[in-house]
Amino acid sequence: MTALLEVEDLRVAYGKIEAVKGISFTVEAGQVVTLIGTNGAGKTTTLRTLSGLLKPAGGRIVFDGKPLNDVPAHKVVSLGLAHSPEGRHIFPRLTITENLQLGAYLRNDKAGIEKDIQRAYDLFPILGERRKQAAGTLSGGEQQMLAMGRALMCRPKLLMLDEPSMGLSPIMMQKIMQTIVELKAQGTTILLVEQNAQAALSLADQGHVMEVGKIVLSGTGPDLLHDESVRKAYLGED
Amino acid sequence: MTTNHTTTPGPAVLPIPAAAARIGTVAGSVVALAGTFLAWTWTDEFPGDLTVTGYPGGLQVLTLIAAALTLLLTLSGYGIRGLGWLTPGGTNSPVRLLALGTLGTTGYTIGAIAYDLGGAVNLEPGAWVSGIGALIATVAALGLPGDQPLDRTETTAWQRFRNSLGAPQAPRAKALPSWAEILIIVAAFGIGLYVFAYGIDTDYTELFIGFLITVGFAFTALHRAGLVSRLTALTAKHRNITLTAALVAAVCFPFTQQKEEYALIGANILIFGTVALGLNVVVGLAGLLDLGYVAFLGVGAYAAALVSGSTMSAIGVEFPFWAAVLTGAGASLVFGVLIGAPTLRLRGDYLAIVTLGFGEIFRLTVNNLNGNSGPDLTNGSQGIPSIPDLNFFGFDFGLKHNILGFDLGRSANYYLLMLVFTAVVVLVFRRSGESRIGRAWVAIREDETAATAMGINAFRLKLLAFALGATLAGLAGTVQAHVNYTVTPEQYQFAGSVPPNSAFLLAAVILGGMGTLSGPLVGAALLYLIPAKLQFMQDYQLFLFGIALILLMRLRPEGLVADRRKQLEFHENDQPGVPEPRQSEETGTGIAKAGA
Numbered sequence: 001m002t003a004l005l006e007v008e009d010l011r012v013a014y015g016k017i018e019a020v021k022g023i024s025f026t027v028e029a030g031q032v033v034t035l036i037g038t039n040g041a042g043k044t045t046t047l048r049t050l051s052g053l054l055k056p057a058g059g060r061i062v063f064d065g066k067p068l069n070d071v072p073a074h075k076v077v078s079l080g081l082a083h084s085p086e087g088r089h090i091f092p093r094l095t096i097t098e099n100l101q102l103g104a105y106l107r108n109d110k111a112g113i114e115k116d117i118q119r120a121y122d123l124f125p126i127l128g129e130r131r132k133q134a135a136g137t138l139s140g141g142e143q144q145m146l147a148m149g150r151a152l153m154c155r156p157k158l159l160m161l162d163e164p165s166m167g168l169s170p171i172m173m174q175k176i177m178q179t180i181v182e183l184k185a186q187g188t189t190i191l192l193v194e195q196n197a198q199a200a201l202s203l204a205d206q207g208h209v210m211e212v213g214k215i216v217l218s219g220t221g222p223d224l225l226h227d228e229s230v231r232k233a234y235l236g237e238d
Numbered sequence: 239m240t241t242n243h244t245t246t247p248g249p250a251v252l253p254i255p256a257a258a259a260r261i262g263t264v265a266g267s268v269v270a271l272a273g274t275f276l277a278w279t280w281t282d283e284f285p286g287d288l289t290v291t292g293y294p295g296g297l298q299v300l301t302l303i304a305a306a307l308t309l310l311l312t313l314s315g316y317g318i319r320g321l322g323w324l325t326p327g328g329t330n331s332p333v334r335l336l337a338l339g340t341l342g343t344t345g346y347t348i349g350a351i352a353y354d355l356g357g358a359v360n361l362e363p364g365a366w367v368s369g370i371g372a373l374i375a376t377v378a379a380l381g382l383p384g385d386q387p388l389d390r391t392e393t394t395a396w397q398r399f400r401n402s403l404g405a406p407q408a409p410r411a412k413a414l415p416s417w418a419e420i421l422i423i424v425a426a427f428g429i430g431l432y433v434f435a436y437g438i439d440t441d442y443t444e445l446f447i448g449f450l451i452t453v454g455f456a457f458t459a460l461h462r463a464g465l466v467s468r469l470t471a472l473t474a475k476h477r478n479i480t481l482t483a484a485l486v487a488a489v490c491f492p493f494t495q496q497k498e499e500y501a502l503i504g505a506n507i508l509i510f511g512t513v514a515l516g517l518n519v520v521v522g523l524a525g526l527l528d529l530g531y532v533a534f535l536g537v538g539a540y541a542a543a544l545v546s547g548s549t550m551s552a553i554g555v556e557f558p559f560w561a562a563v564l565t566g567a568g569a570s571l572v573f574g575v576l577i578g579a580p581t582l583r584l585r586g587d588y589l590a591i592v593t594l595g596f597g598e599i600f601r602l603t604v605n606n607l608n609g610n611s612g613p614d615l616t617n618g619s620q621g622i623p624s625i626p627d628l629n630f631f632g633f634d635f636g637l638k639h640n641i642l643g644f645d646l647g648r649s650a651n652y653y654l655l656m657l658v659f660t661a662v663v664v665l666v667f668r669r670s671g672e673s674r675i676g677r678a679w680v681a682i683r684e685d686e687t688a689a690t691a692m693g694i695n696a697f698r699l700k701l702l703a704f705a706l707g708a709t710l711a712g713l714a715g716t717v718q719a720h721v722n723y724t725v726t727p728e729q730y731q732f733a734g735s736v737p738p739n740s741a742f743l744l745a746a747v748i749l750g751g752m753g754t755l756s757g758p759l760v761g762a763a764l765l766y767l768i769p770a771k772l773q774f775m776q777d778y779q780l781f782l783f784g785i786a787l788i789l790l791m792r793l794r795p796e797g798l799v800a801d802r803r804k805q806l807e808f809h810e811n812d813q814p815g816v817p818e819p820r821q822s823e824e825t826g827t828g829i830a831k832a833g834a
Contacts, residue, residue: 091688094677150692
């Protein structure tokens, strides 16, 4: 069976500086795959390229059997690839409900949208309680929940989460990670970019370690979690 | 029961016992009120004839109204049954504002009489009676406790004064039967229409300035008293009825105006307001700063003029009006897309610069298409004059018609025609603002990257907003050409002395409130009426206008009518988004309300 997402020798450059220097990986349907690595490793750049916000300088992206290289960002969503961007990027002055509705912008089935909004409220009860509140008034963790809920609103085949735990309290981070586990149990395919390697690897099926634009190590989540070099570099152990 | 809602009242500005202050306010406002029935000056050289003892006239009426309102709200502060509904929010701050308003109007009148007639000796005792009454009321009102606590311990007099003018928000109103709520809305629009018509009717400068002072203070006072937010809540609840009531009030307006020139002011305000509302789609919803918007009005007007059958038109055809409207709107649409397609790829400031340039290019081009510098299409700086009046099935817009016993002149006819267009634009704005597209526009304005990540084609939607805005302006332009008899390039400058021009349009949107429906209409009315009435300001218009904008940005950046979303941007700290729970006082107002 072919993978849901195939990335082959992907290169991305900002001007002359190459940020991603030829990486390859695949994401199978139903899997949680994580990219970990330090700041500047090229993780976010990879995601932004996949969702069409950046143009690849070389390589191939195939999603669900279709090449993605030249698809503009607003069309990528319609193919079933949702992106919850780094820094959340919620619409601060719109209400929570409006934010979720915007996530379903490309859909036309009113009843289905209503149902999915309800589902987001079930997944994140705090959002339901504050549905009429402007999103900017939420706390960081709640905004992250909203960003994830919003990305789910287009019923994606693949959900890309960029640093969902960034800037969150440990409790909030745990909650977010629990939600990812829940989503995984529901069968959602997830590509997760994280700096928190421990958390990401413990729930991932596949993991890739990135360093300065290259994948230096790949393996299953548990394998990487126990790999000595990973433990040294990212988990702070001697 | 005093209907003071704050648990801890703030400090008074002047150290007067509260009871004495209240009595003083009542006494002062009664004296000021009584004074308006006396003669204020001995000669009728001062406009408005203030020489009569027995009934008030001219500026005295304004003092009378301000004093009466002061009295009413002070009595409401006593907790008199049936008046409590007047002050659901602040109790003493509106009294203070109204007392200041009374003093301002009276003081201005006294000053104007003394100035116009050459000395205070021209004042009759009535003026002094009202003046002293207003002064007593103001001083006493400053002794009333504040409506909101002041949390700092050491405060200057100025801080205490500013705090004393603030008030807490009114608690949520008890629901009335819907017919009563509708009646309130209708009454509010009736009052609004009356005040507006009064303002337009003021036939000398002094009266208009007095009108501005009184209305300004009275409106702020009602706002502090919580009545404005109550009304807003009602209008939000009955939106369709509100729109209908507004439309009916607008239709009634020409029947209140007997003078042609005042009806013309009404028609021009309507044109200005409609175009501002169109610009609000572009600026307020989609967040695209368009500094050359008036050009689209010009395209519509020129297109309509060319096909109007004017003898000076280069084309010399005469389309029926509906076809001329389609031509004008279509031409604007085409220009909108042509200009928008290349420029909307730019963001922010760059777009503003390009649109500014386009606005000027339009004006220069029609100036040059005169047969010398280019093909003769627009008659150059002469413009296209003698545009004939419209004629619908024998109803000649240029003639006076008697409808229901009222004479409606040319301007009134065009006013009513323009109102149809305004209604269309209002509908378009409202429908698009609430639709999926409207939400997408707001999303683009907020965060274009995130919007794209939602699958929104930002470029296409921006182009849609731009083209829609252009079309709406074009629609208004087709009527404007007929109202003005003539179209000339000078009408469509970036900043000129006569609105609408691009700067004033943008100012109307910002002043009124970006992204709101009523904001641009209110802004346009103010920006047209004030310069039209205060002719002496003409030379300093742009200067004063700049100062006004700066003050507005400092004091109320969200505009007069605040958009829920914008409000959040500017007052993030003091808007928790959740209505504050109100404790036991709620029942107190409930009772007072029931007694009303």
